[in-house]
């Protein structure tokens with residue numbers, strides 16, 4: 034079992050907290066040390082596997098702050114719990130790499146970081162949408178290769194999105210933020226697919242439609258699709274913002290791609306396995322007018338064979354939450370989750386519902402609460418009451 038190199042901060046403190054990667058900013062570390070934590074941070078960029086994490090945990094650890102790239106299986110969570118672990122706090126909003134059911138059975142809270150990456154991730158999805166629709170990387174490659182010999186009427190023609198139809202799969206926090214950006218910014222009609230009705234989003238679009246009419250402009254519309262195909266065959270842009278679960282794996286495969294317009298733009302900034310990537314490569318090859326913007330991949334960090342060669346694919350390396358403000362905020366939330374559980378503080382109520390974690394991110398001392406524990410209800414953890 035190879036022990037990762039660990040940077041140790043505040044060595045004489047009471048609680049031992051393992052952090053499996055260096056995190057941005059320093060507020061997270063100040064929160065942990067002020068709460069009496071000895072913090073041991075794994076060095077280097079290699080993704081830690083189960084053996085390395087267990088070696089870092091050793092005989093005793095009170096908490097681990099870990100990454101979405103790590104395998105938080107039942108066996109790893111059991112070993113953490115047996116070593117005295119009282120929380121696994123993930124530095125991410127998504128937690129499909131964590132066996133939450135096993136954690137709950139062990140009585141182990143699982144933390145995540147919602148709210149701070151909503152707009153950031155939505156903005157990246159917008160960037161991918163327009164990069165793909167307007168062929169920005171193709172133009173960039175042409176310029177760098179010295180291929181631009183002068184303006185031509187039919188060079189690199191893309192798709193206009195203004196007043197077209199937007200299809201959003203998963204209208205939770207990020208999907209709704211992306212929808213508002215695209216509807217408000219580009220006056221697109223919205224069709225969304227979600228198991229839940231998003232009343233707030235529907236009201237928002239209705240109010241915006243009324244605003245447009247007051248300005249003598251045609252309104253925009255919003256409706257919830259009755260089934261996925263209904264959305265796929267209508268939409269000029271399809272953007273995926275759903276969580277990865279056994280039910281959503283390969284939500285978009287060959288039949289769904291065939292249902293889409295052959296000039297559509299498909300964007301994925303959620304989780305790679307929602308798309309059957311091999312089928313996507315085939316589809317992009319057969320339909321050069323179809324464009325895709327990808328932030329996530331089925332088997333990260335690898336790509337399906339052929340994907341990298343496609344001119345009609347825009348590919349970035351899982352950058353959804355990659356702004357300094359957001360990553361520092363995520364680190365703060367991940368540390369605040371660990372501190373709160375170690376100190377016996379309650380769970381912040383707003384996170385699960387509205388993602389309002391702003392009080393944790395300002396300059397003042399954060400509330401004495403855990404910003405977001407995904408299995409708080411199942412574990413019967415006390416809620417903050419002010």
Ligand code: GLV
Pocket residue numbers: 101124125126127128150353354
């Ligand atoms: C990033 O993908 C996250 O889930 O935070």
